[in-house]
Amino acid sequence: MRALRAARLFDGIGPGLVERPLLLIEDGRIAAVRAGGEPEPGVDVLDLGQATLLPGFVDTHTHLAFDAGDDVVGRLTxxxxxxxxxxMREAARASLAAGVTTVRDLGDRGYLALRLREETAEHPGAGPTVLASGPPVTTPRGHCWFLGGIAEGEDGVRAAVRERAERGVDVVKVMVTGGDLTPGSDPYGLQYGPAELHAMVAEAHRHGLPITAHAHAASGIAAAVAAGFDMIEHCFFVTEDGVDFDRRVIDSMARDGVTASLTLGALPGGPPPPAHIARRLPALAAGLATLKNAGVTLALGSDSGIFPVKAHGSYPYGLTAMVGFGFTPVEALRAATSTAARACGLATRKGRLVPGLDADVIAVAGDPLADPSLVHRPVAVFRAGERVA
Incomplete structure (x- = not known):
């Protein structure tokens, strides 16, 4: 058994911090969390001084196969x-060093993330715990078609979901709309009709799998919610003219328990956003507040890998982006830990610092509730009780 001591601890729920915590680890799991006190004789104690202990971050949306360069698609193909x-191994290690101890990979090629899942399960220092979707289901020449997940028609999309279930994926990812990364696809247009979307949801649930929808656009979000998807990736309700956070759709999300996986945050120093995106930011902030106030579950993803400012390891900047959009530091930390873990089906293993859960722990230098930017620079990272950074 070993123990971690620090000045403070955020347990993943809050609302405040535990002072002078002592966190005990045994066999890769949290054995106990105490406020003060001393461990039993013979326990090895690592004192992290004025640091705050946090649950390891859970990234609900990443692409380990994308290298965050200037030619992401070309280099991949x-x-x-x-x-x-x-x-992908290098991307996983970069994410882990940034405090991300669990990732949900939502689009690879050739189911390579399943292989990486096995590697990191055996060797915690190799990267985060990996959940994998395999190639996202998409239409011919649709968004990310080059990853190999092309399927169309009710029979075709059902077969695509069955293939993923047989391969052992953790989640089914569907490109409900097009996307900016794929030339020729329409980010505002639907790629599948209602019958195909319902067929994929029914087949995924028949196999006991959650299903999530790529949808920046309001039209895609509405279609995915109507079809019964469990989660919406991005979920920014954009239109060709701006932003339209449809309250009827939002109320349906809250009623049906549909999670919004917000892919916020980017590394500093990049080019300013294009004018059409910058114009949307005030409405986006108001829309995110509407989601929160309506009771929609909000989890934090990164979409790492797609652009240079979305490099692997940039996830912590999503927390400060949430604060910038009006969320409290506690709300942002929950979205990155306990809520993200629950959204990924890992509430009994990840996202909180409580006895019985995996000892995935990060430490930041100081109080992140007073200075959220401290999450950008973890001073220690532990996965399954092993110090990996």
Missing amino acids: RADEATLLQR
Whole structure:
């Protein structure tokens, strides 16, 4: 058994901090959390001084196969399997070093994330715990078609979901609309009709799998919610003209327990957002407040890998982005820990610092409730009780 001591601890729920905590770890799990006191004789104690202990971050949306360069699609399509898997390993390690101890990979090529899942399960220092969707289901020449998940028609999309279930994925990802990353696809247009969307939801649930929808656009969000999807990725309700947070759809999300996986945050120093995006920001902030006030579950993802400012390891900037959009530091931390873990089906393993859960712990230098930017620079990272950074 070993123990961690620090000045403070955030347990993943809050609302405040535990002062002078002592966190005991045994066999990769949290054995106890105490406010003050001394461990039993013989327990090895690591004192992290004025740091705050936090649950390891859970990234609900990443792409380990994308290298966050200037030619993401070209480099991926030109890479052979061995090269691509090695890049994914490097991306996983970069995420872990930033305090992300669990990732949900929502789009790879050739189900390589399933192989990485096994590697990191065996060796905690190799990367975060990995949940994987395999190639996202999409239409011919649709968003991310180059990842290999093309399917159309009710029979075709059902077969695609069955294939993923047989492969052992953790979640089914569907490109309900197009996306900016794929030339020729329409970010505002639906790629599938109601019958196909309902068929995919029914098949995923028949296999006991959650199903999540790529949808920035209001039209795609409405269609996915109507079809019974469990989660919406991005969920920014954009239109060609601006932003339209449809209250009827939002109320349906709250009633049906549909989670919004918000892909916020980016590394500083990048180019300013294009004018059409900058114009949407005030309405986006108001819309996110509407989601929160309506009771929609909000979890935090990164979409890491798609652009240079979304490099692997940039996830903590999503927390400060949430604060910038009007959320409290506690709300942002919950979205990145306990809520994200629950949204990924891992509430009994991840996201909180309580006895019985995995000893995935990070430490930041100081009080993140007073200075949320401290999460950008963790001073220690532990996964399954093993110090990995």
